[in-house]
Each structure stands twice: as C-alpha cells, then as structure tokens.
Amino acid sequence: MASFPEKLLNKLHEVKSQNKFRTLKTVYPTIDFSSNDYLGFSSSGVLQQHVASFTPSVNSGSTGSRLISGNSVLFNDTEHDIAQFHHAESALIFNSGFDANLGLLSSVPQKGDLILSDELIHASLIDGIRLSYATHYKFSHNNISQLKDLLERHHSSFNEIYIVVESVYSMDGDSAPLREIIALSNHYHFHLIVDEAHAIGIFGEQGRGLCNELNIEDKCFARIYTYGKAMGCHGAAIVGSKQLKDYLINFSRSFIYTTALPEHSVVSIKKAYELLINSKEISRLKELISYFNSQTQADNSFIKSNSAIHCKVVPGNTQVSELEQKLSASNFFVKSIKSPTVKENQERLRICLHSFNTFEEINQLLQLIAS
Ligand SMILES: Cc1ncc(COP(=O)(O)O)c(C=O)c1O
The missing domain is CATH 3.90.1150.10 (Aspartate Aminotransferase, domain 1)
Incomplete structure (x- = not known):
C-alpha cells in the first residue's frame, strides 16, 4: 500500500489530541x-418541484467550460435575470461561492494595488487574496476607525484599493457597517467587494440582500450571491459592471478552467429566484x-x-x-x-x-x- 507522509500523520494526531x-x-x-x-427551499422539496415542472431537454453534464462547449442560452438568460434582479449591469455564474470568490480576488487586484479586508472574511476570499500579487492588510472585525487609518496611511501609495467585506459574517451572523464604509469613499477612492452569501433571501426587497436594503447596490464594485444557502441549490454569481464580467471571463481562472454547471443547476438557480420573488x-x-x-x-x-x-x-x-x-x-x-x-x-x-x-x-x- 502507498505510504502516507509522517508529517501529515503527525498533523492528524495533533488535531485529534486537541479535539479539533x-x-x-x-x-x-x-x-x-x-x-x-x-x-426551506431545499428541505421542503418546493424548489425540486419547480425545477421538475420546467422541461427543457436537460443534459446530465454541460460537456465543457463556458468558453468551450458549456455555455447555453439558458446560462445567458439566467445571468440576464440575475443582473436585473440585483440592479446590476451584468452577472456571471460560477460553479460555487468558493470558486467565485477565489476567481474574483485572485484575478482583479494587481501588483501595486492594495486589498483591505475584514479579519473575519470567508476562507474563499482569503484564498483568493493569497493568490493575488496585491498587498494585503486586515482590519479588525467591523472596526471602521482601523479601516480609516489604513486608508489614510496607504491611499496615496497604491494604484487601486479594494475593500473586502461580507454583508453577513458566516461565523458571527453580524453585518459589516456598509453605510459607514461607503461614507469613507467621500475622502478615499476604493472599490468595494461585498460577499452577500448569507444576506440573499433574508435582507432587502424580495430577499435581494443587504446592499439592496441599504440602497448601496450601485456603490459596490462587485457583489457575490451564492445559491447554496437561502436559495436551496448550488452555484454563485458575481454581479457588477459589464467591464467586470468581461474581465472575469478573460482572466478569472476558476471561471475559465472548469466544466460549467450542468443545466439542472442553472434551472435550479432560475427557479430559486422565482420562488424568492413570491416568497x-x-x-x-x-x-x-x-x-x-x-x-x-x-x-x-x-x-x-x-x-x-x-x-x-x-x-x-x-x-x-x-x-x-x-x-x-x-x-x-x-x-x-x-x-x-x-x-x-x-x-x-x-x-x-x-x-x-x-x-x-x-x-x-x-x-x-x-x-
Ligand atoms: C460568506 C461565504 N462566502 C462564500 C461561501 C462559499 O460558498 P459555496 O458554499 O457556494 O462555495 C460561503 C460558504 O460557506 C460563505 O459562508
């Protein structure tokens, strides 16, 4: 049998001994x-019923990445509807929220740019930042004065600044002070990225999310909506400008180099939005x-x-x-x-x-x- 490296075995022993x-x-x-x-869209079976009532000839697999053979009218229509619903110019579907965050943060901030993120952002955002060549500093959780200090200290030394937060923090349930962050844009130029994974379906008109509730959708550079939580299915979309979508299609590796979601998943996303609207x-x-x-x-x-x-x-x-x-x-x-x-x-x-x-x-x- 193939051997397993001792160092990794030790790491397993360590987490066991620490009750982790x-x-x-x-x-x-x-x-x-x-x-x-x-x-309850998933556990009640209601989404599944809606999906079953939609009868295009659904294939089991998408057969390729979106740029090769995996794209379809269904994808284009669904992205059009998502963009409209979230009051954005465009939307781009990714295979998961993890892929969306990884693909966004690893491709958008460039060398010479600065990323400022809340210390409690999700692992997928952190991993995306790790793959980026931009400089990165964290501010303590929801600490606006620390964020302001960082902006003050660094705003003239970097080309572009990206601020990364979640509208609802997954391990705390509290929310980013989005209005206060936006207010800082009177003094500092930055691009705001908001992960709405735990806000879609709960906040805003018809569950559009916290950015909608606070009327700041158009102030965000990118918003990420994931479909594995309140929407009861799977996948995610990044919404923003048309240029952002073009950029991601060309440079976001977790979008480019993976097989597209199967039609069934895209239909599920489409139907989950219909359920949300009438929820x-x-x-x-x-x-x-x-x-x-x-x-x-x-x-x-x-x-x-x-x-x-x-x-x-x-x-x-x-x-x-x-x-x-x-x-x-x-x-x-x-x-x-x-x-x-x-x-x-x-x-x-x-x-x-x-x-x-x-x-x-x-x-x-x-x-x-x-x-
Ligand atoms: C804040 C946040 N963003 C992104 C993700 C990843 O989304 P997905 O489960 O669709 O990969 C999660 C899931 O745990 C999350 O909590």
Missing part, C-alpha cells in the same frame, strides 16, 4: 438549527429572528445579529462540543464552531434559524442551552 478532528456525518438530528437552508418564507423567518432576539437580548454571550445566524459564545472546544452533543441527544441539530475556525476562547454554538422552525422549537432550544 473533523469527520463527515451522514445522519443528522431532525430539528434543524444548523443548515443554511434558511427558507412568504422571508417574512416568517424575520418573525422568528425577532422572537429569538427578544428571548436572548439580555444574555451577553449571544453575538448581536439580525440575520438568520445567531451565535452563543461557549469558550473551549471541549465545552462547546459537549453542548452540541447534549442538544443532539434531544434531537436538536446545532453545530459547535471550534478553534481554529474561530479564535481560541471564542468557540461558539452556531444557531441558524429557518422559516420552517417554530416558536416552540426556539423555546425548547433556549431552555436546553440554559439547563
């Missing part, structure tokens, strides 16, 4: 406070979010959030795992988020609310956590 070993599960507790299916689930989810906040506002261990993601900080990997197991034993599916995914002593229980959860389930969950 990850494994894949196939069976989940039934009361879902964990998945990203915020509106009653968004207002139901908002009621549950308000209720959850009313029940937890006095408890400082909960990170303040208006999104579907709510976190209770429980320091220690062992402690937070034990709480997850206790909840699981009562059939509640809530994930613990351990270090190194979050900083040490910031380990937490990550509770995702869904339109299909009930007030009673929230009450039971909070009682169990408190007991």
Whole structure:
C-alpha cells in the first residue's frame, strides 16, 4: 500500500489530541438549527418541484467550460435575470461561492494595488487574496476607525484599493457597517467587494440582500450571491459592471478552467429566484429572528445579529462540543464552531434559524442551552 507522509500523520494526531478532528456525518438530528437552508427551499422539496415542472431537454453534464462547449442560452438568460434582479449591469455564474470568490480576488487586484479586508472574511476570499500579487492588510472585525487609518496611511501609495467585506459574517451572523464604509469613499477612492452569501433571501426587497436594503447596490464594485444557502441549490454569481464580467471571463481562472454547471443547476438557480420573488418564507423567518432576539437580548454571550445566524459564545472546544452533543441527544441539530475556525476562547454554538422552525422549537432550544 502507498505510504502516507509522517508529517501529515503527525498533523492528524495533533488535531485529534486537541479535539479539533473533523469527520463527515451522514445522519443528522431532525430539528434543524444548523443548515443554511434558511427558507426551506431545499428541505421542503418546493424548489425540486419547480425545477421538475420546467422541461427543457436537460443534459446530465454541460460537456465543457463556458468558453468551450458549456455555455447555453439558458446560462445567458439566467445571468440576464440575475443582473436585473440585483440592479446590476451584468452577472456571471460560477460553479460555487468558493470558486467565485477565489476567481474574483485572485484575478482583479494587481501588483501595486492594495486589498483591505475584514479579519473575519470567508476562507474563499482569503484564498483568493493569497493568490493575488496585491498587498494585503486586515482590519479588525467591523472596526471602521482601523479601516480609516489604513486608508489614510496607504491611499496615496497604491494604484487601486479594494475593500473586502461580507454583508453577513458566516461565523458571527453580524453585518459589516456598509453605510459607514461607503461614507469613507467621500475622502478615499476604493472599490468595494461585498460577499452577500448569507444576506440573499433574508435582507432587502424580495430577499435581494443587504446592499439592496441599504440602497448601496450601485456603490459596490462587485457583489457575490451564492445559491447554496437561502436559495436551496448550488452555484454563485458575481454581479457588477459589464467591464467586470468581461474581465472575469478573460482572466478569472476558476471561471475559465472548469466544466460549467450542468443545466439542472442553472434551472435550479432560475427557479430559486422565482420562488424568492413570491416568497412568504422571508417574512416568517424575520418573525422568528425577532422572537429569538427578544428571548436572548439580555444574555451577553449571544453575538448581536439580525440575520438568520445567531451565535452563543461557549469558550473551549471541549465545552462547546459537549453542548452540541447534549442538544443532539434531544434531537436538536446545532453545530459547535471550534478553534481554529474561530479564535481560541471564542468557540461558539452556531444557531441558524429557518422559516420552517417554530416558536416552540426556539423555546425548547433556549431552555436546553440554559439547563
Ligand atoms: C460568506 C461565504 N462566502 C462564500 C461561501 C462559499 O460558498 P459555496 O458554499 O457556494 O462555495 C460561503 C460558504 O460557506 C460563505 O459562508
């Protein structure tokens, strides 16, 4: 049998000894406070029904990259609709949010440019930045004065400046101070990139996202919408100017050098937008979010959030795992988020609310956590 490098074995032993070993599960507790299916589009089967009712001759595979044989009228039409919905000139579909972020950040900022990012941005954005030749500095989470200092210190030394944030942070549930960031553009010239992965389907008119809610869509250089969360399917789109789309088609390697999504996935994205436009689930989810906040506002261990993601900080990997197991034993599916995914002593229980959860389930969950 092929040998496995000792250094890698040691790394596995190390994560095991630190209670950080990850494994894949196939069976989940039934009361879902964990998945990203915020509106139930996937688990209720409603999106699948809509997709099944759409009857083009759907192929199993797209047969090539978008630039070779994988493009279709369906892709073009869907991107046109996405751009219209998000009030942008253009949209470009990627195979996943990870690919979109990787392809955007690795290709757009150039040598001689500066990237300023929140310290808590998603791994896909971080990896994209790592592949870029631009200079990169982080500012502490949502710290506008630090961002302003960095802009003040560096704005005249770089060609272009890109600021990278998330409208809803995936491991905290809180939001970037987008209006304050935009206000800085009165003094400094920069391009704002906003990952809306956890905001689509929750904020804005018909779930258009937080940039829509704050009326700043046209102030963003690029916005990323992912479809594996509230939209209940798969894939992602980057929306922005026509030049941005042209640029990505020509230079974004995670777009160019991969087989395009199959038609079924593109139809799913199209149908998920139709569901979103007519959705009653968004207002139901908002009621549950308000209720959850009313029940937890006095408890400082909960990170303040208006999104579907709510976190209770429980320091220690062992402690937070034990709480997850206790909840699981009562059939509640809530994930613990351990270090190194979050900083040490910031380990937490990550509770995702869904339109299909009930007030009673929230009450039971909070009682169990408190007991
Ligand atoms: C903020 C954020 N951006 C991007 C992604 C990646 O999206 P996808 O799951 O479609 O690859 C995620 C998923 O975890 C995310 O939380």
